[in-house]
Amino acid sequence: MSGLEDLYREIILDHYRSPRNRGELAVPPAHRTDGFNPLCGDEIVVYLELDDPAKGDDATITDLRIGGQGCSISQSSASMMSAAVKGHTVGDARHLTRAFKSMMSIHEGELGGDGSEAEADGGTVEPGELPLGDLDALKGVVKFPVRIKCATLGWNTLLQGFDDAGG
Template identity: 40%
Template structure:
């Protein structure tokens, strides 16, 4: 597949998650993390239900650009059912990928790989990582 076709495919995956977010909403009585990106106005409310070291459910709410909201949608899909250790390892791989570094490819990031191109736009990296930082904060403080 040519680079232009791949780029177009990635863009369509990002826009699909933006227009049709997965796991949008709030889990009542769960771990709650509020974060924002003051440089561009993105904000997220991440709620997670953790049981016995497993992310059994997670949802997000908030507003922001297509990158931040699609990243939150992709992340909530990816970490649901994972252990907190797996979720944190996935976050580490995502962070490396989004910065254009080599990342652990032993983990299938699925749709999340569509955000790889963000590494070419340093100002957008904070948009893409907002939900992931919220998840890390929730797990580390929860």
Template identity: 70%
Template sequence: MSDLEDLYREIILDHYRSPRNRGELEVPPASRAEGFNPLCGDEIVVYLELDDPSKGNDAVVTDLAISGQGCSISQSSASMMSEAVKGHTVGEVHRLLETFDAMMSVHEDSMEAGSGSDPAGTSDPQDLGDLMALRGVVKFPVRIKCATLAWHTLGEALDRAGAS
């Protein structure tokens, strides 16, 4: 195992052991969305608060909280996601969602070749910071849903907030 893989494993374990932004927000003003992965029982609830949903893509994520339970991949991904989106505009969050989704759909062969970018070349996974630690999940297709659950739930929370 390479030093980079060791670092990624430590990042995932750190977010699993000490999840960021755990809790609940009052609904309203926050929007709430639930996600469930029946394959391994992961449950995620995303609470999202925007400064002014009427701003559309320019609205800023002022607060975000995560609750639920599940495997280390789903919970770590949720924790990393919560850190990555707080303080960003809805437009930036949508781009991050697309970039993360593209990274999680990279074919394993292209990952081993070192390209690490989405097949269409529309996003740069290097912009993901700690979220790159989840890149290795693509080697285990059954776990991809674990890693993307919080992200799909975030998309639903954005829709419910009326800023999409």
């Protein structure tokens, strides 16, 4: 398998060509959060609707939409993320985010990256409520360090969205 096919698994290209939960939600009641990758100009917009933001981690993500534009890695990762967390609680989504970023960051450290993605988790994550599922296909990204920021853009935007929404 060439390096390219390692990076661009079929499931990634599928999410890129047919992104899940693509679109917008009315704000309010939804919250809109914009994420930028200043290096390449990619943008992810996360529209987040919670049943009751006051419930914190127990709030349920009743709806989620992804907007913006970017490369296949950033867009497919956000698409997979949306499919994985929609209908689940904020707490579960946070846990999955940690697991995903850990999958990216452990290798980032090994590859001599700055490891900044690993902050606060110590790099170890117990199995969560939500399986990585399709997201496992993105682990090839770690062999391409400059693309890790692409893969994590949607997730960082989601975390920011939880903070913005008070969830």
